[in-house]
Amino acid sequence: MPEHTPADHRTMIEISRVTRSYGAFKALDDASLTIREGEFFSLLGPSGCGKTTLLRMIAGFDNPTSGTIAVDGQPMDGIPANRRPTNMVFQSYAIFPHLNVEQNVAYGLKRLRLGAAEEKRRVEEALAQVSLTGLGKRGATELSGGQRQRVALARALVMRPKVLLLDEPLSALDKKLREQMQVELRRLQQAVGITFILVTHDQYEALAMSDRIAVMFGGRIAQVASPKEIYQRPVNRQVADFLGGMNFVKAEIVEENGASLVVDTLGFGRVRTDKPAAFVRNGKAATLGIRPERLRVLWDDAKAKFEVAGRVVERHYFGEITHLIVEIPGLENPLSVTETNDFGADDIPVGAPIRLAYDPDALVAMAD
Amino acid sequence: MTALRKIFARWLPVYAGLYIVFLYLPVVFLPIFSLNTAVTPKFPLEGLTLKWYEELPNTPALLDAAWNSLVVGIAAAILSTVLGICAARAITRYRFPGRRTINGLIMAPLVLPEIIVAVSMLLVILQMGLDLSLMTVVLGHVLVCIPYSLTVLTSGFEGFDRSLEEASADLGETAFGTFRRVTLPMVTPAIISSLLVSFTISLDEFIMAFFLTGTKPTLPIYIWGQLRFAAKLPGVLALGTLLLVGSFLLLTIAELLRRRAARRSQNTGGAFA
Numbered sequence: 001m002p003e004h005t006p007a008d009h010r011t012m013i014e015i016s017r018v019t020r021s022y023g024a025f026k027a028l029d030d031a032s033l034t035i036r037e038g039e040f041f042s043l044l045g046p047s048g049c050g051k052t053t054l055l056r057m058i059a060g061f062d063n064p065t066s067g068t069i070a071v072d073g074q075p076m077d078g079i080p081a082n083r084r085p086t087n088m089v090f091q092s093y094a095i096f097p098h099l100n101v102e103q104n105v106a107y108g109l110k111r112l113r114l115g116a117a118e119e120k121r122r123v124e125e126a127l128a129q130v131s132l133t134g135l136g137k138r139g140a141t142e143l144s145g146g147q148r149q150r151v152a153l154a155r156a157l158v159m160r161p162k163v164l165l166l167d168e169p170l171s172a173l174d175k176k177l178r179e180q181m182q183v184e185l186r187r188l189q190q191a192v193g194i195t196f197i198l199v200t201h202d203q204y205e206a207l208a209m210s211d212r213i214a215v216m217f218g219g220r221i222a223q224v225a226s227p228k229e230i231y232q233r234p235v236n237r238q239v240a241d242f243l244g245g246m247n248f249v250k251a252e253i254v255e256e257n258g259a260s261l262v263v264d265t266l267g268f269g270r271v272r273t274d275k276p277a278a279f280v281r282n283g284k285a286a287t288l289g290i291r292p293e294r295l296r297v298l299w300d301d302a303k304a305k306f307e308v309a310g311r312v313v314e315r316h317y318f319g320e321i322t323h324l325i326v327e328i329p330g331l332e333n334p335l336s337v338t339e340t341n342d343f344g345a346d347d348i349p350v351g352a353p354i355r356l357a358y359d360p361d362a363l364v365a366m367a368d
Numbered sequence: 369m370t371a372l373r374k375i376f377a378r379w380l381p382v383y384a385g386l387y388i389v390f391l392y393l394p395v396v397f398l399p400i401f402s403l404n405t406a407v408t409p410k411f412p413l414e415g416l417t418l419k420w421y422e423e424l425p426n427t428p429a430l431l432d433a434a435w436n437s438l439v440v441g442i443a444a445a446i447l448s449t450v451l452g453i454c455a456a457r458a459i460t461r462y463r464f465p466g467r468r469t470i471n472g473l474i475m476a477p478l479v480l481p482e483i484i485v486a487v488s489m490l491l492v493i494l495q496m497g498l499d500l501s502l503m504t505v506v507l508g509h510v511l512v513c514i515p516y517s518l519t520v521l522t523s524g525f526e527g528f529d530r531s532l533e534e535a536s537a538d539l540g541e542t543a544f545g546t547f548r549r550v551t552l553p554m555v556t557p558a559i560i561s562s563l564l565v566s567f568t569i570s571l572d573e574f575i576m577a578f579f580l581t582g583t584k585p586t587l588p589i590y591i592w593g594q595l596r597f598a599a600k601l602p603g604v605l606a607l608g609t610l611l612l613v614g615s616f617l618l619l620t621i622a623e624l625l626r627r628r629a630a631r632r633s634q635n636t637g638g639a640f641a
Contacts, residue, residue, distance in 0.1 A: 061534055081537040094535035098553045107549075108539030159539060 011073075012037040012163060012195045013058065018067030020053050027053040029219040030067070035163075035197065040189050042198045042206040045216035046242070051199045054216075055165050058197065060084045072162050087156035088165040091172070093148045095140045101127070101151055102136035108159045126158035129188060146177050153185075157192065164189075166198045170205060182208050203243045207231060215239050232291075235276050236367050240289050247295075247335045251288040251365065256281065261365045263288060266330035267308050268358075273365045287366045292323070292338040294362035297345055297354060304357030310335070312352050322346045326354055398612060402605035409601065420606040430607065433590035437571055440502055440586055444509035445566035451510070452517030452562055459518075460525040471518075478515040485511065486579040493580065500582035508576035513566035520565055520626050524558020557625040564622035568615045587611070 013035040020028040028050040035041045043051035056062040058069055060081030069076045071085055087108075096104050105123045114122065127133050130150035135143075143151065149169060156164055169185075170178045186209045189196045200206050206213050207227040214224045223235045234240035237248060254270070255262035261275045265288050273288075298304055313334055314325035322345040324337040337356060339345035348354065397409070405415040424430060458464075459471055477485060486508065493504050532554070536546040574588040581589055591607060594600040 059538060061537075081534070082540050082542060086538075088535070088538045090531045090535055092529055092531050094529060094531040096532060096535070096550060107536070108541070111540050111545070155535075155539065 010037040011035070012039070012071065013197070014068075014070040014073075015054070015058075016068050016070075018054070018057065018064045018069060020050075020057065020062065021065045026219045028057075028064075031216075031219075031221050032067075033214060033221060033224065035195060037195055038193050040186065040196045040198070040209055040211045042200060042210040042213045043216060044200055044203060044206040044213050044242075046201055048218075049216040050219040051201075051216050052167060055088075055167055055197065055199045058163070059086055059088050059165050085162040086165055087159045087161040087163075088167065089149075089152045089156050089169045091168045093152040093172075095143070095148050095151055095155075097140045099140060100136070101132065101138045101140065101143070104140060104151055105136075105154045105158050107155060122158050123154075126154040129157060129192070130154045131184075145173055146181070149173065149181065153188070157188075157194075161194065163195045163197060166196060168199055168201070170200075171202070178205075185209060207243070215242065217242075232362075233274070233276055233364055234289070234366060235279070237287055237289075240364075240366060245292045245336055245338070246289045247292060248333070249288040249290070250332060251286045253281065253284050253286050261286070263365055267328045267335075268306075268363065271360060271363050271365075273360070273363050276364070276366065279365070279367055282367060289364045289366055290335075290358060290362055292336045295326075295335060295337045295356045295358050297324075297337070297339050297343075297348070298357050299343060302357075304355075306360055307355050307357045308335075309353065309355045312348055312350050312354050315346070315348060315350055317346050322348075324348065324354070326356065395612065398605055399609040402602060402609045404602065407599055407602055409605070420602040421610075423603060424606060424610075427603070430590060430603075433585050433587045436502055436584045437587040440505050440509060440577075441567045441570040443506045444513055444570040445563045447506065448510045448513035448517045448566045449521075449559060449562045452514055452521045453559065455514075455518055456521035456525050460522055460528065461530075474518055475515045477511050482512070482575045486576050489576070490579045500580060502582070502584055502586075504580040504582070505577050505586060508580045509566075509570040509573055512573060512576055513569050516565045516569060517562040520562045520622070521555075521558050523626060524555055524561070528554060557628045561622040561625040564618045564625075568618045568622070572611060572615060 011034050013033070015031060015033040015035075018028060018031050019026060031050070031054060043054060045051050053062060057064055058071070058076075060076065060079065076084060096107065099107065102123055105126055106119055109119050109122060123136070124133070127136060130153050132147065132150050132154060135147070138147075140148075140151070149172075152169070166185075170181050173181060182205055185196075189209075198206070198209065207230075210227055212224060212226055213230050215222045215230060217238055222239050223230060225233070230239065231243050234243060234246075237246075240246040240248075249265050249267055251263035251265045251271075253261065254264050256275070259275055260272055261279070262270065262272045263286055264270050268288065271288060296304075298307060308328050310326045310328040312324055313327050314323075316323040316325075319341075321338050321340055324339060324345065325334050326337055327334045335356070400413070401409040402420055403416050403418070404413045405417045405419075406413070455470075455474055459467060489504075489508050489511070493500070493507075498504060532550055533546050536550045537543070541549060572588055573586075574592065577586045577589050578592075585593065587607075591604050594604050
């Protein structure tokens with residue numbers, strides 16, 4: 001997938017200090033966010049983190065308790081869903097069961113009174129965009145899960161919205177179809193150039209498709225950044241943990257300046273790392289993190305500039321890779337290591353001594 | 369054990385056959401004797417005739433009774449369907465305390481002894497100082513019909529995905545437009561089905577009508593009155609046959625519509641997990 005940067009960085013959606021409370025419970029707590037035109041933006045988080053609430057408020061199905069949402073510079077306060085320049089792909093797809101594919105796609109166009117010829121042309125175009133050409137007369141109840149999803153997409157795209165909202169659109173599909181649709185959705189978004197906002201709880205989905213991701217927990221936005229930044233430089237343990245495996249090592253801050261941070265650890269010694277943008281110091285304690293795949297097994301006499309030594313305590317085979325659990329003297333928790341099986345990591349005996357190489361750039365300091 | 373099971377297996381079809389005969393033979397006799405030339409219903413038939421059917425339109429009392437039944441049936445069907453829509457919508461769409469209890473109470477007339485309910489209604493109506501009329505019959509019939517309406521409507525409304533209405537709004541449709549283009553087409557089959565079922569039940573309901581009717585009889589009351597005269601029997605049989613065929617047709621249409629409504633609303637979720 002080529003690196004995609006929206007042509008200009010014009011703001012499409014401005015969410016400022018939006019809170020949504022239900023009694024004492026805050027589904028969304030003082031969230032602010034800027035989404036750019038033409039961007040594929042994901043709201044990522046566990047269920048109940050407020051991502052769907054935020055999406056539904058952008059669509060107009062729910063209203064903020066306080067704060068404002070503006071779409072393309074226009075505040076959305078008091079504007080109902082049917083007059084917003086957004087369209088949504090629902091989690092259940094919400095295909096109208098009494099209409100066929102064509103009628104479903106044309107549903108929103110009817111009100112625009114385009115004339116039969118133009119309407120037909122737009123419907124055909126939308127069906128072609130989602131590879132459903134020729135299925136226009138098919139009844140809504142005769143479609144497979146993947147086809148329903150495409151109809152829902154076509155029905156929203158045909159309206160040419162400024163923003164397309166996708167509420168967990170792939171969660172009902174099986175793994176293979178889901179992965180195929182991820183690629184297709186991304187391709188489609190680049191082709192039409194519309195701003196996409198995707199709600200998902202699947203970190204791989206978000207990483208694979210997005211230009212930028214907002215990670216949310218408990219109604220708050222924890223971090224907004226590119227997939228790479230989110231994965232490699234998470235702001236805190238919660239974000240790091242949600243985006244896949246991460247080894248956490250206790251660290252003590254010995255020096256802090258504008259851009260970098262020097263910490264002392266038992267296993268990795270003294271380490272200088274980039275300071276995360278949202279780093280908030282909490283006394284001297286900090287956490288140092290390293291992803292399991294950034295630790296490499298050192299074979300035989302191989303040497304590395306930075307290495308730690310320990311002993312294999314567990315080995316788990318996953319086909320193309322092997323997970324090793326390695327005890328390092330001085331570390332509270334053993335390290336988890338992911339190694340490809342090209343050199344025989346799946347044959348390393350449990351109990352064997354092992355040396356691991358790492359790149360200090362792969363170490364990330366986090367607020368505790 | 370296996371020997372016993374073998375005997376059961378052999379006799380089960382016989383039992384099933386006898387059961388069906390017992391259930392439906394009397395129903396088959398009705399149209400057969402209505403075509404008999406003789407007044408007394410017994411075999412062998414004397415000859416075939418349609419004269420009993422031809423006489424029906426020439427009986428003013430019968431026509432009056434049929435008209436009364438039609439009026440009562442239509443009124444009861446509309447009332448019980450409107451009330452049923454409210455109840456079914458509440459029960460399928462919202463979660464509120466006492467939901468199951470209320471559902472049970474609405475369904476209860478189905479199993480309560482109808483004669484007791486009819487007598488109680490008579491007492492209440494007299495206490496309130498109302499005169500017995502077709503109106504009071506309608507009230508009684510609504511009570512009897514609502515459980516059927518509710519069942520048919522619930523099955524039509526159940527699984528009606530709320531996001532369908534949201535999707536319509538999202539695509540630019542107004543609240544009224546959404547009702548007209550999505551909600552109504554989705555539930556219409558269930559509503560028509562409920563109307564037909566209630567009408568059919570009201571049409572041949574006897575006990576409520578017997579207690580609550582004033583001077584104007586409904587069809588079942590008229591039939592019951594005619595049974596005292598042996599000579600009128602073939603006419604009653606002919607009328608009964610017509611009612612039977614009519615009810616059967618109406619209920620078949622109602623069931624087809626109900627299934628269609630249920631299929632529609634259940635398919636909206638798709639593979640939604």
